[in-house]
Amino acid sequence: MGKQLNLKEMVGIKAASYVTDGMTVGLGTGSTAYYMIEELGRRVKEENLKIVGVPTSYASKKQAEALNIPVKTIDQVNYVDLTIDGADEISHDFHGIKGGGAALLFEKVVATYSKEIIWIVDESKMVDKLGRFPLPVEVIPYGQDQLFRLFQEKNYHPSFRMESEEVLKQTDSGNSIIDLQLDCIDDPIALANELDSLVGVVEHGLFLSMVDRVIIGKESGPEVLEVTR
Template sequence: MNLKQLVGIEAATYVKDGMTVGLGTGSTAYYMVEEIGRRVKEEGLNITGVTTSKATEAQALALGIPLKSIDEVEHVDVTIDGADEISADFQGIKGGGAALLFEKIVATYSDKVIWIVDESKMVEHLGAFPLPVEVIPYGSDQLMRQFSAKGLNPVLRTNETGEIVKTDSQNYIIDLQLGKIENPTELAAYLTNQVGVVEHGLFLDMVNTVIIGRPSGVETLTPRA
């Protein structure tokens, strides 16, 4: 069993009967969704899932997990999702899978947020992983120039064949190659204020529990109760 599978299965134990559960997106969250699907089928687990991407929606439906949209529920009991980087003070970068907008919406309306990662995602400072910024296509070249002038080293995300990656909302992703983010709060405020920016991948003060997969086993940290 790999580390991603290990933490995915562990995270699924936090899901109880009657819960509304935010289902994250990505290679680690995949295993969590699979385990919840197994419990629904084999144990009769009764939950409602709220997905954070079309990919997770398709996976959950195939597993027989009942789903509602974020607008059809009053709140979400717990959201379980992966992360691309988690700093020593438990701030995060997400969006490597281009699902940051829906992920942040679902997390915002969740009572608790759990991130599941392998140990490679735990870092001292954020920024080695490129920071995703979701932007609308119209005016995206202007934003690229603006980010370049500010020294943020923007790269428009493309796929293996060179086509521009589009999010589930048909937006673009600009990845900022920063190396190290000195002040995440300041950068988040700057990005939020730029016209044409839909959302950014800085998830600040949002996580309650981090489940880390290590070769020695699972470690669970609770930065915010």
């Protein structure tokens, strides 16, 4: 596990080097983004870096505040210069699945208003096609069992994300998450459109055609892939 963490730390530090004075920075959520935020905190303290952070979760907000990184909500800024976040899977054509940390809604809102997006991952997250990682779907509690049944009928193998054996996981917005075990998503765009059309679905973890740069942690060092569309 230590080696894995070192890869996450390596890409987190590398990604933080793209942040410059005066930027408004989207602060991702999760174990890899954690190291990026730590490095930004170090630069704020030691290099007097002047930035504003826009956190994608309460956890990232708390971490940033503890490091004296000034934070604002997405509604307190006009746009975000650069968002740096992790991903659970990235396909060969640079579509992604996110939401393993249950922050997909805030993450997608911040990403939508970002001029540039960097994803930071270790090489195990790079796949040919999306779907092996369960696709998170954030749903409002009212009617969630109806959606669950619908997903069962469609053979999407749904399961509710649980906090404990008895308690459903709640997102920062108070919603539930249904994870879909699809194994292989042949047409992510069609699936995204289908999920977007369902009443009660707040957001899903398909992040399509959004990323500009991917930094992959490898034993030999960080590999930077520039995405052209």
